[in-house]
Amino acid sequence: MTVLMKDGVRYSPYQYKDESELQDLVEINAEGIFGNDAVFFPGRRIGVPRGQKGAKGIPDGFVVLLSRKKWVIVEVELSSHSIHDHVISQVSRFSQAWRDISSRKTLVDSFYDEYKSSHQIMDKFEKNGVKEEVYRFISSVVENEPILSIIIDEYTPELNEVEQTVKFETVSSVFRTYIIDGVSGPVSIFEFEPLFTEVVPPPPLPRPKKSLFFLGKTVGYTHSKEIPVIVAEELIRTGRLKESMIPWGPGKKRYLISKTPRHPSGKDFFAAMKLSNGWWVETHASEGNNVSLVSRLIAHCGLGDTQVRVE
Secondary structure (H helix, E strand, O other), rough: OOOEEEOOEEEEEEOOHHOOOOOOHHOOOOHHHOOOEEEEEEOOEEEEOOOOOOEEEEEEEEEEEEEOOOEEEEEEEOOOHHHHHHHHHHHHHHHHHHHOOOHHHHHHHHHHHHHHHHHHHHHHHHHOOOOOOHHHHHHHHHHHEEEEEEEOOOOOOOOHHHHHOOOEEEEEEEEEEEEEOOOOOEEEEEEEEOOOOOOOOOOOOOOOOOOEEOEEEEEOOOOOHHHHHHHHHHHOOOOOOOHHHHOOOOOOOOOOOOOOOOOOOEEEOOOOOEEOOEOOOOEOOOOOHHHHHHHHHHOOOOOOOOOEOOO
16 A cells, blocks of 8 residues: 655555546546646537437546547546446446537537636636637537546556557546545545646655665656656567667557657647656556556567556
8 A cells, every 4th residue: 555755744545436436536637637728528428419329428527628629528436436447337338429521519518608608718728728719619620539638546457458459549547536644624636647748747756765676676766657768678688679679569559669759649748757768668657557557578689477556
């Protein structure tokens, strides 16, 4: 169990009562998670009306990224539930509904109605350069294929399966809440990784240095993004990872390591890190996901089933 210390005060992980509790926190912290240009909209039924047959989807929320002209489907999950079946079926229905012109118009109308009813959202649009023809702007954003974001309380290997199965570009983040030991009041600390590197997040919370154990080595690190860099550098240094073995990734959609910071889809790495020999590593993943990825990279180098763990 991870414990945080801040100013001599001990914080312990908080267990969410249900998904709606986590959903509320995601909405409150939308700018921190998605970026300063993010506008959160509540989830709505998209597709056929209630009670009728046909494709429909009801995500937990939507986010419009104003300066980047992108939009995001938000799915909030608890790791204690089976996220694979739920997310895959939900997104499949939504994908089918979104491809219908009338469904997209319904979505645009709902976003525009939220915009008109909120001075806060209006100000946000204006600060990001959207002052006129707002409806047309929203419509042009929704015409683009959305990004799927999965916000979860703890990493689970099912995230890998979902990312490889869903046709939409998919990003995920672990959102944890810590509360003061013995205090049931509102004082709390949130821990999460922003989903888009263009956004400048608030100063990170101090966190204790952790240890990465792999291939008989122990290496200290402070951020989960360092995990693939540390392992890749060691594999290169020892000659186990050769040029002929890259680019490499766990699936067809994304690379973990490549000579250029670009995925097979043509999209740039979300959080590229340049290695000492000039190759690039994709570091955008949660701690658990990065551990899983480097384990598979080690196996790719012919080292068999090697345990990788962090403490």
